[in-house]
Every structure is written in C-alpha cells, then in structure tokens.
Amino acid sequence: MTTNNDQDHDVPKDHPRSESLKYRHKIIEGMKTLVVAEAGLIAHGRGECFDYMLGEKTSMTAKEAIKAAVALLLTATHAIISVNGNTAALCPNELVELSEIINAPLEINLFYRKEGRIEAIKNLLQGAGAKKILGLDEQNMVEIEELSSNRRNVDPNGIKIADVVFVPLEDGDRTEALKKIGKKIVAVDLNPISRTSLWADITIVDNIIRVLPEMITVAKKLKNADEKDLKNIIERFDNKKNIQLTLDTIIKYTKQQKKDAFIKLRNSI
Ligand code: PTJ
Numbered sequence: 001m002t003t004n005n006d007q008d009h010d011v012p013k014d015h016p017r018s019e020s021l022k023y024r025h026k027i028i029e030g031m032k033t034l035v036v037a038e039a040g041l042i043a044h045g046r047g048e049c050f051d052y053m054l055g056e057k058t059s060m061t062a063k064e065a066i067k068a069a070v071a072l073l074l075t076a077t078h079a080i081i082s083v084n085g086n087t088a089a090l091c092p093n094e095l096v097e098l099s100e101i102i103n104a105p106l107e108i109n110l111f112y113r114k115e116g117r118i119e120a121i122k123n124l125l126q127g128a129g130a131k132k133i134l135g136l137d138e139q140n141m142v143e144i145e146e147l148s149s150n151r152r153n154v155d156p157n158g159i160k161i162a163d164v165v166f167v168p169l170e171d172g173d174r175t176e177a178l179k180k181i182g183k184k185i186v187a188v189d190l191n192p193i194s195r196t197s198l199w200a201d202i203t204i205v206d207n208i209i210r211v212l213p214e215m216i217t218v219a220k221k222l223k224n225a226d227e228k229d230l231k232n233i234i235e236r237f238d239n240k241k242n243i244q245l246t247l248d249t250i251i252k253y254t255k256q257q258k259k260d261a262f263i264k265l266r267n268s269i
Contacts, residue, residue: 020048020056023090023209030089034120037112040086043169050190051207053250058214061246062206068237069166069186069202070102070218071230076164076184079104080134084111087168087208088121092128094212099130101219104166107134107158111171113150134158146177168208170196192246203239205246 027044030036058066073079081104083095088108099106108121122133134155135141141153142160151174154160165178168188175185175196187200188211197203204211222230 024048026089027086030085033124034114034116035089035124036085037110037114037117039112040084040089043086043171047169047190047207050192050205053254054190054206054246055253056207058206058210059246059249061242061249062204062211063214064237065202065204065239065242066206066211066214067218067222068234069204070215070222071225071233072164072184072186072202073102073104073166074219074222074225075227075230075234076104076162078162079164079166080158080162081106081166082109082159082168083107083121083125083135084109084169085117085121088124090209091212092124094216096125096128096130098212098216098219101216101223105132105134105158106130107155109135109151109154109159111149111151144177144181146180147174149173152177167196167200168211170194172196175199192243192250197243201239202237203243205243 024044027036027041031038031041079102081095081099083106087095095106098104106125108118108125110117110121118136118138122136125133134157137155138153140156142156144152144154144160146152149171151171159165159178162183164184164186166186167175167178170187170189172195175187176199178185179199179201184202185200186202186204187196188204188206188208189197189200190205190207191197192203192205197205222233
C-alpha cells in the first residue's frame with residue numbers, strides 16, 4: 001500500500017528553490033520522527049511566507065537585533081535556550097554550538113506534548129553533541145501559573161530560574177507570560193507583528209536557519225568583550241524602532257518587487 005511515508009525528498013541541486021525545499025523536507029522528516037508537531041508544518045509555511053517578503057536574507061535590522069541579543073545573553077546570570085520541535089529539526093547542530101559558546105543550557109519546552117516527542121528531540125540534540133539537556137524529567141517540572149498552555153511546565157533549573165530566555169519560533173502567549181514574571185525575552189520570529197515579536201525585549205525578525213549561524217559568529221566575537229561594552233550595545237538597542245524599520249524593509253522590498261518581478265521573468269524566457 002502506498003503511504004505518505006514513501007515520498008522521495010531528493011531535490012535537484014539546480015532547482016531554483018532547492019535551499020528552501022531542503023529545509024521544508026527537514027520539517028517533514030522531523031514530523032515523521034515525532035520531532036516536529038503536525039502544526040509545525042503549518043507554522044513553517046507561515047514563516048516561509050514572511051521570509052519571501054524579506055527577500056530571504058538577513059536584513060540590517062535583524063543584524064542589529066542579533067548583536068543586542070547576543071550581548072543580552074552573554075550578560076545574563078542564567079540564560080536559557082528554549083527548544084521546540086521546528087527549531088530542533090531545522091538546526092540541531094547550531095543550537096548545541098550556540099549553547100556551548102554562550103554557556104546557556106538547552107531546555108526542551110513544547111506546545112504540543114504528544115508522547116514520544118521529548119525523547120525524539122532529546123535524541124536528535126544528543127546526536128548533535130548536546131551533553132546536558134533540561135526539560136526531560138516530566139515528574140520534576142514546575143508550573144508557570146501565568147501560562148495556560150503546555151509550555152507552563154518548565155524545568156526548575158532552567159526557564160524557572162532564568163533571567164533571560166531565548167525563544168526561537170514561538171506561539172502567542174508565552175512571551176507575554178514570561179515578561180509578566182520579570183524575565184527578559186529574546187525572540188526569533190519571521191512575523192514582525194506577532195504577539196511574541198511585539199512583547200519580546202529583543203526581536204530578531206529573520207529565519208532561524210540564518211539567525212543561529214550569525215549568532216554563533218557574533219557570540220565568538222563578543223564572548224570576551226567588556227561587560228560595559230555589552231551593556232552599551234543593549235542600551236542602544238530600541239526594539240520598537242527596530243521592528244518598525246523591519247516593516248519598512250518589507251514595504252520597500254515589496255515595492256521593488258512590484259517593479260522588478262515581471263521584468264526578471266521576461267528576461268529569463
Ligand atoms: O514543537 P512545539 O510543540 O513546541 O510547537 C512549535 C510550533 C512552532 C508548532 C508552535 O510554537 C506554533 O504553533 O507556533 P506558531 O503560533 O505557528 O508561531 C510560529 C511563529 O514562528 C510564526 O510567527 C512563524 O511566522 C514563525 N516562523 C516559522 N518558521 C520560522 C519562523 N520564524 C523564524 N524562522 C523560521 N524558520
């Protein structure tokens with residue numbers, strides 16, 4: 001019998017969208033191994049749509065946010081990287097590398113708590129070299145009362161005590177709840193006007209597949225910087241203004257596409 005599991009995901013290298021298809025297929029494979037929730041496919045598609053409108057590249061505003069984010073994570077007392085299914089499926093190696101450089105543990109924290117998912121993500125991260133992963137001992141989790149979703153169950157040694165939480169690819173209500181209990185939030189979200197983006201202290205509007213390598217590069221440079229210099233970077237950063245400039249980038253890019261898209265098509269025939 002033919003099933004959905006039989007699909008061939010080989011993408012020809014000269015396919016004009018090969019890079020995008022490669023990551024799409026990582027998400028599909030992740031869903032088959034329980035790493036990614038079914039809804040993760042839809043979330044990925046929403047992200048792709050915003051990525052198109054950003055020209056699928058890291059903007060200057062995203063670079064500014066990345067620098068401020070790394071500075072904030074490096075100056076934190078207890079920084080933590082919250083890991084969900086999509087992020088784990090797309091960039092497990094980069095999550096582990098960043099975690100080591102900035103000395104922030106990885107904590108698995110899921111919105112969709114289907115049985116077997118935590119184990120699947122744990123195995124994937126360990127395969128990528130993770131030595132210590134939080135959020136595994138379901139019996140010893142504590143609750144964040146301000147949150148109604150499954151994400152309220154957190155590790156007592158991780159998100160619970162963290163002063164800075166890095167939340168790549170987030171759903172609506174958690175950032176708001178974590179802010180209300182005094183945590184600083186660094187978010188990665190291709191949608192610049194999601195609730196997460198608007199609530200976060202630092203919002204990186206870019207694709208996680210480009211953000212993590214850039215964060216690793218910046219973290220290597222800033223790791224030994226003076227605390228005073230790092231604090232200066234943080235103080236100079238204005239998240240609201242940065243999001244507004246990002247929206248301007250989208251408008252500018254879309255206007256340019258209005259002029260160029262059909263010309264490009266005509267020239268390629
Ligand atoms: O693994 P789980 O159970 O914790 O669930 C993870 C998902 C992502 C399914 C869950 O958090 C969810 O439903 O999220 P939302 O509400 O769909 O929000 C995800 C946000 O991430 C959206 O605003 C997307 O635009 C954005 N996004 C999707 N893919 C990327 C992205 N942002 C950056 N990089 C991406 N690759």
